Amino acid sequence: MLSFIVRRLLIAIPLILLSSVLVFLLVANSGDPLADLKGRNPPVPPQVIQAREHTLGLDKPLPARYATWLGNFVQGDMGESNKGIEVRPLLWQRMKVTLRMVVLASILAIILAVGAGVLSAVKQYTPTDYAFTFLGFLFLSMPVFWLAALLKEYGAIRLNSLFGKQVVYTVGAETPNLTGSLGHRLADWGGHLILPTIALALISFAAWSRYQRATMLDVLGSDYIRLARAKGLPRSRVMVRHALRNALIPLVTVVAIDIGAVFGGAVITERVFSWQGMGALLVQGVTTNDVNILLAWLMVTSVFVVLFNLIADVLYAVLDPRIRYG
Amino acid sequence: MADTRPRPSATQPAADPAGDGQDLVSTEHGVQVHEVPTITPDREFTVKRRSQTQMVIRRFMAHKLAVGSLVVFVLVVIISLVGGRFWKYSYSDITDQFSSPPSLEHPMGTDDIGHDSLAQVLRGAQKSVQVALMVAVLSTLIGAIIGALAGYYRGWVDAALMRFTDLILTIPSIAILAVLAATLADKAGNWFFVGLVLSLLAWTYIARVVRGTFLSLREKEFVEAARALGASDSRIMFRHLLPNATGSIIVNATITVSVAILTETALSYLGLGIKAPDTSLGLLISTGQQAATTRPWLFYFPGIIIVIVALTINFIGDGLRDAFDPTQTRVRA
Numbered sequence: 001m002l003s004f005i006v007r008r009l010l011i012a013i014p015l016i017l018l019s020s021v022l023v024f025l026l027v028a029n030s031g032d033p034l035a036d037l038k039g040r041n042p043p044v045p046p047q048v049i050q051a052r053e054h055t056l057g058l059d060k061p062l063p064a065r066y067a068t069w070l071g072n073f074v075q076g077d078m079g080e081s082n083k084g085i086e087v088r089p090l091l092w093q094r095m096k097v098t099l100r101m102v103v104l105a106s107i108l109a110i111i112l113a114v115g116a117g118v119l120s121a122v123k124q125y126t127p128t129d130y131a132f133t134f135l136g137f138l139f140l141s142m143p144v145f146w147l148a149a150l151l152k153e154y155g156a157i158r159l160n161s162l163f164g165k166q167v168v169y170t171v172g173a174e175t176p177n178l179t180g181s182l183g184h185r186l187a188d189w190g191g192h193l194i195l196p197t198i199a200l201a202l203i204s205f206a207a208w209s210r211y212q213r214a215t216m217l218d219v220l221g222s223d224y225i226r227l228a229r230a231k232g233l234p235r236s237r238v239m240v241r242h243a244l245r246n247a248l249i250p251l252v253t254v255v256a257i258d259i260g261a262v263f264g265g266a267v268i269t270e271r272v273f274s275w276q277g278m279g280a281l282l283v284q285g286v287t288t289n290d291v292n293i294l295l296a297w298l299m300v301t302s303v304f305v306v307l308f309n310l311i312a313d314v315l316y317a318v319l320d321p322r323i324r325y326g
Numbered sequence: 327m328a329d330t331r332p333r334p335s336a337t338q339p340a341a342d343p344a345g346d347g348q349d350l351v352s353t354e355h356g357v358q359v360h361e362v363p364t365i366t367p368d369r370e371f372t373v374k375r376r377s378q379t380q381m382v383i384r385r386f387m388a389h390k391l392a393v394g395s396l397v398v399f400v401l402v403v404i405i406s407l408v409g410g411r412f413w414k415y416s417y418s419d420i421t422d423q424f425s426s427p428p429s430l431e432h433p434m435g436t437d438d439i440g441h442d443s444l445a446q447v448l449r450g451a452q453k454s455v456q457v458a459l460m461v462a463v464l465s466t467l468i469g470a471i472i473g474a475l476a477g478y479y480r481g482w483v484d485a486a487l488m489r490f491t492d493l494i495l496t497i498p499s500i501a502i503l504a505v506l507a508a509t510l511a512d513k514a515g516n517w518f519f520v521g522l523v524l525s526l527l528a529w530t531y532i533a534r535v536v537r538g539t540f541l542s543l544r545e546k547e548f549v550e551a552a553r554a555l556g557a558s559d560s561r562i563m564f565r566h567l568l569p570n571a572t573g574s575i576i577v578n579a580t581i582t583v584s585v586a587i588l589t590e591t592a593l594s595y596l597g598l599g600i601k602a603p604d605t606s607l608g609l610l611i612s613t614g615q616q617a618a619t620t621r622p623w624l625f626y627f628p629g630i631i632i633v634i635v636a637l638t639i640n641f642i643g644d645g646l647r648d649a650f651d652p653t654q655t656r657v658r659a
Contacts, residue, residue, distance in 0.1 A: 015489065019496045026505055137644075141636030143588050145595045146611055146629040153618035153625070257495070264498035268592050272615075283596060286504045294505060302496040 004317050012310050016303055020073075023298040024066050027291055034058070035289065073299060079292035087296045091281070095300065097173045098277035102259075102266045104193060105200035109262075110255060112205040117212025118244060121220060132209065139206035144265045148199035148272040156195060168194050173275045196269045204262050211254050216247040249319045256312030260305045382573075385649035392645020395638035402635055403459075406451035415442035417449035417605055428623050435623040437613070443624060450607040451631050453600055454587050457521040458635070461586035464525035466579045469532025470571075474563050476533070477540025488537070491530045499527040500592060507598045517606075520599050524586055532578045539571040573650030580643035584636040591632055607632050 034052060037044055053059050057068055072079065078087040116136070120129045139147070152170045160166050169175070169192045178188055219225065220243055228238045267279035274280075278297065285293035376384070387393060415421065420440045421432075428435045434443035476487040506523050543549065544567065552566050593599035594608030602609065607628040614624030 011489075015492055015496065018489070018493050022493060023497070026502065030505055137637060137640050138633075141584060141588075141633050141640050143591050143595070143608070143611075143629065143632050145592060145608075146632065149611070149615045149618065149625065150629075153615065157619075260495060260498045264500040267498070267500060268596065271596060279596075282501055282504055283598070286507070286598060298497055298501060298505070301498060301501065305496045305498075 001317070005314055008310055008313050012306050016306050019302040019306070020070060020299060021066070023295060023302065024069060027294045027298065028062060028065070030289065030291070030294065032289075069295065073296075078296040081293050082288055082290045087292050090293075091296050091300060094276065094278050094281045097275060098263075098266050098270065098279070100173070100189070101193065101196055101200060101269065101275075101277070102262055105197045105204060105266070106255065106259070106262055108197060108201035109204040109208060110251070112201065113208035113212050114248065114251070116205070116209040117214075118216050118247070120209070120213040121216035121247075122239065124217065129213075132213075136206045136210050139202050140210075142203065144199060144203045145268050145272050147202060148196060148269045151195045151199050152272060167191055170195065171274050173273075173277060192273075196266075196273050196275070199272075200262065200265050200269050203265055204258065207258070208251060208254060212247070212251055215250045216243065219243045219247045249316065252312050252316050252319065256309045259308045260301075263301060263305070382646075382649045386645050389645035389648060391641050392648075395641035395645070398634065399638040399642060402451070402631070402638070403455050406448060406455045406631075410445065410448040410452055413442075413445050413448060415445040417441065417445045418603065419445065425621055427621075434627045435621070437621070437624055438617070443627060446605050446610055447607070447627050447631060450605050450610050450628060451635075453517045453604070453606045454590055454608075454632070455635065457517050457524065457590045458583045458587040460518070460521035461524045461528055462579045462583045464521070465528040465582055465586075466532055466575060468525065469529035469578075470536050470568065470575060472529065473533035473536025473538075473571075474540060474568060477537035478544060478559065478563050478567065480541070480544075484537070487533070491533055494527060494530050499524075499589065500596075502527060503589070503593050504596065504598045507593070517600060520590055520593065521586075524589060528582055528586060528589075532575060532582070535574045535578055536568070536571050539574065540567055543567055543570055573647075577643050577647045577650065580639050580646065583639045584643075587632060587636055 032038070034049060034056075037052060038049060050059075057065050060068075069079075076088065078091065081087055081090070116132045120132045123129050156168050156170045159168050169188075173189075173192050174185075175188050175192075178185055225238060225243055228242045229235070233242075263278075266277075267282060270277045270279035271283070278301075281293060282297055284290065285297055410417065419442060421436060421442055422440060423432065423436050424440050425438050426432060426436045428443075432442050432444065434447055436442055437446075472487055472491070476484040503520075503523055507520075540563075549562055549566060552562050557566070590599060591606065591608035591611070594606040595612045597609075597612065599608060600606035610628040611625060614621070614626075614628065618625040
């Protein structure tokens, strides 16, 4: 087991390094961070620009700049944004907001996908199966921002009038200047989270439920299930103890591979609900050409995705011995 | 529709994937069969021999939902590609009716400036469909070549190409697109640019599928036979091995169409894809959303078009998957 984890780590570390090169090249060529300074009227004296280039290290060759950046990055120094704000605390604060949605939506989507997929497989070719299949295809084909906007513009008002007071919010991740007891704060977070999470979960659930259905069908058709039934075990016990447990394993990998896409979906969903999360930060970084924000954004996301895949790999090996010894 | 004809099985000779009509033919599963010498039948056969393509088409035609989807999809694609020319308004025309709800004059209503919504949706759909089709073709090509090279040569070529594939997957493609769009701001509004970048990110899945097929078939006897006959590497790869992956490649190409259309519209929704004065479905939804309660038609129609295109192509993909391999139960991952 340990050697398996070590082997995986040995793959993950070069991958993160390569990804850092890609990220750096991508951002380094994304325009001139001093464009704003150079374009000012009246013109800024060239000495000032040169001095600024020197402090930013822009006069050095690309590999040297990469080395400096990477050295600082691994020590946790992500530099300052164009406006002179420390990037690291900013990024963490935004990351927490977005991860709240990503984690909750992923959990919800997994529960929905397992439920729908297993039910579809057990009741194959019945109206239940067809209904879930259609829903799966529908959400697979729906843009996440359109679904989110539908929920926001048409669902929120109905839901609030149903309760007679504001329970779901459609703007922001939390009420500004939120204070009060923990319970009060949690309720407020929940009220803001509910619609974006549902939108993101429904979109992610679609592909996973199709996959879960296929795996469950695969397992149900295997010999050991027939044996379990033949030796007289009750159907429900065979389904839960024998079939379901094995049918859950492959989903782990699929969820891990898709986590980057879920993150991307969260970035878009955030935009619909005007959250100040990673999505807003990315758009800000792109529109203001903020090199340090973009570098930190891409790098942290990429580490997050690689780590998640690593955890999934290990989890898969724990669950399925064939992988460990294979 | 009940099909009483004998099902094709692995022991029956199937179409020669290499297409060069040699005696040795390989079936879908790479099993070699010597073609049975023709025996004069003692009775009139009612069973005709069909080629692989004919069988796939027959099976696809039996899938009613997929055929219906194909008709709708082709219609939507044709209308979106050329429909803008025949409609009386252009997407940039400004009429004297502001914010009018759908009517005979303006089937999808008008926006607050007086643009005819139908003309704008047609224009947006044209851009989205162009991007999606381009991505499907280009990324399939890239993916097939990379997957073929990795699966055929194995060793360090495989390791390098697969790590490269992993690399592409580490960063959400929407973020790469966003950064690139800013880099090449003047080109970013161009659908061709958006399609090109999307293609460069969307090939990973097809590459994995093709690699998998190659890895499982490269040791088979028909490959050995081809090599013994002096076939070059590229001939073995593209004439003998690749045709075995045709089914999965086509199915994945259809999925790519839907992924591309969803990503392109998302990018435009964020304001980083196709930009004004041109328009796209994502951009239309983004502006329509601001008045979703007072002018819902501006918000509904572009979204419905996206769902129709993506849904029909997904159903087509599903039908094709069944058609290429009726025993296959695997679904999209």
